[in-house]
Amino acid sequence: MxxxxxxxxxxxxxxxxxxxxxxxxxxxxxxxxxxxxxxxxxxxxxxxxxxxxxxxxxxxxxxxxxxxxxxxxxxxxxxxxxxxxxxxxxNSDDYPSTTVALKPREQQVLELLARGMSNKEIGFKLNIAAVTVRDYVQHLCRKFDALNRTDVVFKAISSGFLHHPSELL
Structure with missing residues (x-):
C-alpha cells in the first residue's frame, strides 16, 4: 500500500x-x-x-x-x-449479455446497490420503504437474470448500465 x-x-x-x-x-x-x-x-x-x-x-x-x-x-x-x-x-452462458430497459427509480436503486448500501440505507436515501427497495432489487434480479444483488451489479456493469467501478465508491 x-x-x-x-x-x-x-x-x-x-x-x-x-x-x-x-x-x-x-x-x-x-x-x-x-x-x-x-x-x-x-x-x-x-x-x-x-x-x-x-x-x-x-x-x-x-x-x-x-x-x-x-x-x-x-x-x-x-x-x-x-x-x-x-x-x-x-460473456458466456454464466453471464449472458442482455438488453434491459430500466425505469429511473430502478437505475437509482441499482447505483446505490453498487455502492454496497443495504435496503434500509437505500430506502432512507431515496425516501422510500425498505420493503419497496427489496421489491426493486427483486425486479432488477429478474431483469438482469441475476441470482442476487451482487450478481445484478456485476451484470449491470458489464452491460454498461453503471459507470466505471472506481467511480461508484
Missing part, C-alpha cells in the same frame, strides 16, 4: 482468482481508497467461480484461457485510457 501512495507513475496491481474471495475484496477496497489509486488487473483461472464482489472493483478482468489471443494487450490498453476491460470470453 505504501508503495502505491509513493509512486510517481501510474500503478498496476495484478490479482488472481486464487486469492480468497473475502481477502480479494478487502484488498481491492483498500487499494481503491488510496490517494494514488492503482489500476487493478484481475486474472481469472476458473470463470465459473468468479468472486463477483471483488471483480466489481477491478479495472480489467481477463480469463487465463484467453492468453495468447491479445486480450491482455487489449486490457492494458483500455486501462491506460482510463477504461474498464472485460474479457469477451467471460
Amino acid at each position: 505504501k508503495l502505491c501512495n509513493q509512486a510517481s507513475a501510474p500503478v498496476l496491481v495484478f490479482l488472481t482468482s486464487s486469492i480468497a474471495a473475502d481477502h480479494g475484496i478487502d484488498l481491492c477496497l483498500q487499494l481503491k481508497a488510496l490517494a494514488n489509486v492503482p489500476s487493478i488487473f484481475f486474472l481469472v483461472d476458473q470463470p465459473r467461480r468468479l468472486p463477483l464482489d471483488g471483480t466489481l472493483l477491478c479495472d480489467a478482468i481477463v480469463s487465463a484461457a484467453s492468453f495468447g489471443n491479445g486480450v491482455v494487450r487489449d486490457a492494458l490498453v483500455a486501462i491506460s485510457k482510463g477504461q474498464c476491460y472485460r474479457d469477451p470470453t467471460l
Whole structure:
C-alpha cells in the first residue's frame, strides 16, 4: 500500500482468482481508497467461480484461457485510457449479455446497490420503504437474470448500465 501512495507513475496491481474471495475484496477496497489509486488487473483461472464482489472493483478482468489471443494487450490498453476491460470470453452462458430497459427509480436503486448500501440505507436515501427497495432489487434480479444483488451489479456493469467501478465508491 505504501508503495502505491509513493509512486510517481501510474500503478498496476495484478490479482488472481486464487486469492480468497473475502481477502480479494478487502484488498481491492483498500487499494481503491488510496490517494494514488492503482489500476487493478484481475486474472481469472476458473470463470465459473468468479468472486463477483471483488471483480466489481477491478479495472480489467481477463480469463487465463484467453492468453495468447491479445486480450491482455487489449486490457492494458483500455486501462491506460482510463477504461474498464472485460474479457469477451467471460460473456458466456454464466453471464449472458442482455438488453434491459430500466425505469429511473430502478437505475437509482441499482447505483446505490453498487455502492454496497443495504435496503434500509437505500430506502432512507431515496425516501422510500425498505420493503419497496427489496421489491426493486427483486425486479432488477429478474431483469438482469441475476441470482442476487451482487450478481445484478456485476451484470449491470458489464452491460454498461453503471459507470466505471472506481467511480461508484
